[in-house]
Amino acid sequence: MSAPAMIAHLLLERLTRHCLPRTPEDQGVMEAAEQVAAFADSGREQGILAYIYLFHAALSLPVIRSGDRVLDLACGPANQLAQIARLNRDCQFVGVDASQRMLGLARDTLARENLDNVTLRHGDVTCLNDLAAASFDAVLCTMSLHHLNDVGALTRALAEVRRVLKPDGGLFLADFGRLKRAATQRFFAYDRADMQSAPFTLDFLHSMRAAFSFEELQNALTDSRLDAHGYHTALAPFMMIFRSASRRELDPPLVQRVQAAFRQLDRGLQRDFDNLARWFGLGGLPLPCPIR
Ligand SMILES: C[S@@+](CC[C@H](N)C(=O)[O-])C[C@H]1O[C@@H](n2cnc3c(N)ncnc32)[C@H](O)[C@@H]1O
16 A cells, blocks of 8 residues: 555545545345455455454454353354454354355355354344344444445444343444545555455445445444444544443453464565554554554
8 A cells, every 4th residue: 555645545535525425335235156255255364354354353352251142243254253253262153144145155264264153144134033132242243334225224233233232232343434535435445456356346446435424323323322432544434443342351361362363464464454553543442452
């Protein structure tokens, strides 16, 4: 990523008053074979999303307690879910997705990683009828809310979160934020085009266009009476994280597992991780533990 070009885009975002309207995803539920495969491949070991998955996993740790039952909404191919489940072996995870094709890949991910603390369910995050009220200690959702059709669907999904989450449970939501300018959206989508597949690049661009704004997500959380503090990457909400209050201190063995996962990333991905951590740190959200 060219730092001067990125800073120029971020400054222009600050100076621009009007925000582009949202363009919902053509495919909310991801079933198209090419798109699903491109997304899943990007999240495998040393894939282009691997550093984001470790970053989200590290940032989610304070809201998950030992022994928790944790729901991952719209888990996709479970690359993110597997990363979090590996770090929290003493918790039980349930991944839900509305795409059978994604769930098929998620089953492969879990089998390959030999993870026995995750189960998968087919379901729509806006209507989780078969999950009982107050049956989860924590709820996670990463890079998926922008797949919902509109603010109404977002509010329905968050109302379901509120229903299935125990009082004082943990909440971790991470997603792209809506940028104001088409040029900034294209900059981020195409910045790594030479390192990612063409379907992934297109998918990324659609995600940028479909992202909810920081305020839309914040208001939907307030309407759903969910308590979470929102942060975004400094200067502009390329990515945003909403997280409830911390529920635990990270003990040394857990920190060592995070650090070991970081060491497994190749040099380029470690650099990307550091940059994202710095960018969120400038936005007020530091890492919960040292990464080295
Ligand atoms: C971009 S993927 C993200 C997957 C995963 N959370 C991650 O971080 O890698 C978005 C996922 O949301 C799923 N999805 C979209 N709308 C959904 C809905 N209404 N209910 C459940 N899953 C949905 C899609 O099928 C897809 O698997």
